[in-house]
Each structure stands twice: as C-alpha cells, then as structure tokens.
Amino acid sequence: MSNDEDVAVSKTKSHRKEKLYWKIDPFLPTDNKAGAFAEESSFATLFPKYREKYLREVWSAVTRALEAHGVACTLDLVHGSMSVRTTRKTYDPYIILKARDLIKLLSRGVAVTQAVKIMNDDISCDIIKIGNLVRNKERFVKRRQRIIGPDGSTLKAIELLTQCYVLVQGSTVSVMGPHKSLKEVRRIVLDCMKNIHPIYRIKELMIRRELAKDPKLATESWDRFLPQFRKNHLTTSAKTAKKNEKLEAKNAARTAAGLPAESSTDVAAKKKVYTPFPPAQLPRKVDLQLESGEYFLKKHEKDARDSAKRKQKQAENTEKRRAERAEAFVAPTEDAAPTVEEKRKRKRKDLTLEAARERSEEVEATKKKKKKSKHKAEEEVDS
Structure with a gap:
C-alpha cells in the first residue's frame, strides 16, 4: 500500500510541474x-x-x-x-x-x-530608432550618452535587470532578449530621449525584482511601493499661495532686522512695465556711416584717415611704454638725517612743553588746596 501511495503522490507532483512550467x-x-x-x-x-x-x-x-x-x-x-x-x-x-x-x-x-x-x-530583437526624437544635435548626443552612462555603467545595469543585450550605435539602439524585457528597454530608451533619466526606470525595475520574490504580494497591487517620478504642475491658486508664503517669510526677516515690510504691490512695481511694442531697431553700419559722413569719403581719404588713426594709436602706445620703462630709473625718496640746528630746536620745544605741563599741574594743585581750606572753614563756622 505504501508503494502505491508514493507512486500516486509522485504522479500528482509531476502533473503539477508540467502545468506550472510550460516547455516550448x-x-x-x-x-x-x-x-x-x-x-x-x-x-x-x-x-x-x-x-x-x-x-x-x-x-x-x-x-x-x-x-x-x-x-x-x-x-x-x-x-x-x-x-x-x-x-x-x-x-x-x-x-x-x-x-x-x-x-x-x-x-x-x-x-x-x-x-x-x-x-x-526564446530570443527576440528590437531596433529602436532614436534619430528623429530630438532635433538639437548636441542635446541628442547628450541624451544618447546618458543611456550608456559613465564607463557604460547605466547600460550594464539595464542589461543585468532586463537580461537583454543592448547596443547603442548611431541613431539606433539594438536590443536582444526575451519579448517582455524588450518592452522595458524600449520604454527606458524612449523616456531617456524625452529627458527622463534612465536611473528612475532602473530603480523601479530593482523594486519590482525584490517585490516578485515575496509570494504574499503576488495578488496585490505594487503601486504603493513604486516611486512616483512625476512633475507636479501647480494651479494658479497654489502658485499664488506659495508666493504669499515666501513674501511673509521675507517680511518676518525684514521686521526682525528693523527694516520696513514689503507688500505685493511693491514687488509688482519693481517689475518692468509690459509694452506690446518691440524695442527700436538698432541702426545699421551704413546708417552710422551716413550720419558721420564717412559714407561719402573716397577710398584714398578713408585710407589716409585710417593710417592717421593707426599712427596716433602707435604714438600713444610708444609713449606709454617709454613711461613704464622710465619708472625703473626713478630714484626712491630718502629721509634726510636732521641737522644740529634742527636737533636743538626740537630739544628746546620739548623743554618748553615739559615746563608748561609742570606749571599747569602746580596751578591745579594750589586750586585744590584753596578749595579744601575753604570747606574746612565753613564746617568750623557751622559747628
């Protein structure tokens, strides 16, 4: 009986295996x-x-x-x-x-x-044409290089996550691998040419790979785990609210510093007034020549004027260089030693200043003594 049961179980398992893994x-x-x-x-x-x-x-x-x-x-x-x-x-x-x-x-x-x-x-291929997706040549080259990444690191990451072979050549990207992975690579490449960096899609693929290992999440939605890389376009009211918040923070800082607060009208007044008319056209070279009269000069007159200007400029440069060279030969100013008479005068001046200072000190001392004696006399009279 035990042998029959074992055979029955093995048959069931083999049947299940054939159902789960469909071999082509x-x-x-x-x-x-x-x-x-x-x-x-x-x-x-x-x-x-x-x-x-x-x-x-x-x-x-x-x-x-x-x-x-x-x-x-x-x-x-x-x-x-x-x-x-x-x-x-x-x-x-x-x-x-x-x-x-x-x-x-x-x-x-x-x-x-x-x-x-x-x-x-089990291998399919897809040739993605990217040549006509970006008009600017420099921008196209930058975005194409972004698919490859520094030292081919981005391309290697895409190949490892999708199990595909990817080759970026000229205006096409050749991809070889399973059919499902080809769709992922095409999405990454086209998004990159639309200025969405491949690292965002690579992060998403890595998260999906980790989530696929958990059997509990097989029947659940993975949207809450996947990152949302979308640009938030604010409405007009949201933009106004954000602008007012910035203005309030700025006014709070100004009041703390002791400066007057700014209003929204002041900010609007600083902006340039809109005019529907374009700016005045700049004059052409011929117009400037007509105004100065240069247009009517003959060829030999123009040549003479240009040569005169050239000679004047050369003379100015020569004079400037001569002055720069002459600066090296100018002797520096030296402080001369004082003579005997100057020393005597300085000594007499110092002695007179010292005598005047001593005299003023003596006068102040006598004044203080008189005040003290006066106060003592008043106190004796009161007593």
Whole structure:
C-alpha cells in the first residue's frame, strides 16, 4: 500500500510541474507536414560602408548559421546590401523572419557571435530608432550618452535587470532578449530621449525584482511601493499661495532686522512695465556711416584717415611704454638725517612743553588746596 501511495503522490507532483512550467518544444523538420514551401520568401537590408570589411570577414560564419536552418544568404558589396531567402530545405516557416532580424542586427553593428543567438526561439530583437526624437544635435548626443552612462555603467545595469543585450550605435539602439524585457528597454530608451533619466526606470525595475520574490504580494497591487517620478504642475491658486508664503517669510526677516515690510504691490512695481511694442531697431553700419559722413569719403581719404588713426594709436602706445620703462630709473625718496640746528630746536620745544605741563599741574594743585581750606572753614563756622 505504501508503494502505491508514493507512486500516486509522485504522479500528482509531476502533473503539477508540467502545468506550472510550460516547455516550448523546438520546431523540427518532422513537424512540417506540408513539405517544401510553394513560394520563396526573401528579405534584404542595406549596411553602412564601415561595416563592409567586418561583414566580409564573418560572412562564412553567417552562412553556416543560416544553412543549419535551410536559409540561403547573399552579401552584395556593390550595392552594399545583405539578403536572405528560403530554399527547398527550409522547414520552419518563421525562420525567415529570424534571418531577417539577423541581417538587421549585423548592419547595426552587432557582433556575429551575438547576432546568431537571434535564431533561438526564446530570443527576440528590437531596433529602436532614436534619430528623429530630438532635433538639437548636441542635446541628442547628450541624451544618447546618458543611456550608456559613465564607463557604460547605466547600460550594464539595464542589461543585468532586463537580461537583454543592448547596443547603442548611431541613431539606433539594438536590443536582444526575451519579448517582455524588450518592452522595458524600449520604454527606458524612449523616456531617456524625452529627458527622463534612465536611473528612475532602473530603480523601479530593482523594486519590482525584490517585490516578485515575496509570494504574499503576488495578488496585490505594487503601486504603493513604486516611486512616483512625476512633475507636479501647480494651479494658479497654489502658485499664488506659495508666493504669499515666501513674501511673509521675507517680511518676518525684514521686521526682525528693523527694516520696513514689503507688500505685493511693491514687488509688482519693481517689475518692468509690459509694452506690446518691440524695442527700436538698432541702426545699421551704413546708417552710422551716413550720419558721420564717412559714407561719402573716397577710398584714398578713408585710407589716409585710417593710417592717421593707426599712427596716433602707435604714438600713444610708444609713449606709454617709454613711461613704464622710465619708472625703473626713478630714484626712491630718502629721509634726510636732521641737522644740529634742527636737533636743538626740537630739544628746546620739548623743554618748553615739559615746563608748561609742570606749571599747569602746580596751578591745579594750589586750586585744590584753596578749595579744601575753604570747606574746612565753613564746617568750623557751622559747628
């Protein structure tokens, strides 16, 4: 009985496993019941001139990869194109679309070792055109570089989170990976070209990856966990309220400093008065010449005037340089030592000042003594 029960449990588990994990079987030649195709399908694509040398070197590897699926390929160096077509040996009707993607990736700069992986059933590709999304050339280059990041760090983060291969080349971004991840990469690239930094989407993907590990959150909405990177556009009333708050804070600081408060009308008065008329047009060079009379001068007169101005300027510069050179030869002013007479006069002056100071001190001392004696006499009379 125990053996039968064990067998029953194992059968149930294996059945559940088959339901949970749906395995896609490869398309084999035996699956094509209709035999060879009635019509030939073909695709062609152009490639840039700088890819010609590389494609000639690796074309044998491309031919071998396509022959395994019964697809023929041609490299036309005269017209600069690659083409693929079905043959009598082709058994998979969808493989021609995979071959078309292969030559597209090769023309966009993807290496052959990476491009041949597109022939697998679980890998798809997407070529995102970004050349016409931004008009300004400098802005386009900056935003395209933002996808790559410093030392390719942003691009590496996108590849790790989405399990995709991403190549930024010229005006396109080539992506290879699972179909669901291709949509994520396309969203990141297009948002980046709309001036939304890829780091915001990378943060969101990292949070989603962590939330997917928790089975309790499988049936719940993840919106409360995801960051909201949206610009808040304030209404007119909200803008006015914010402006009034700033004005109140400024007035509080002014009153604390002992300055008069400002009102909203004062702030409005400081602004320039709006006028619907454009400013006056600046005069042209010809107009200025007409006003000064220079326009009517002859060629030799103009040359004479210019040479006179040039000579005057040269004379001024020469005089300036001569004065600068002469400054080095000017002797500095020296303080002369005092003579015997000056020393005697200074000594006499110092003696007279000292005698005057002593005399004034003696006078003040006598005045104080008189005052004291007077006070004593008054006190004796009172007593």
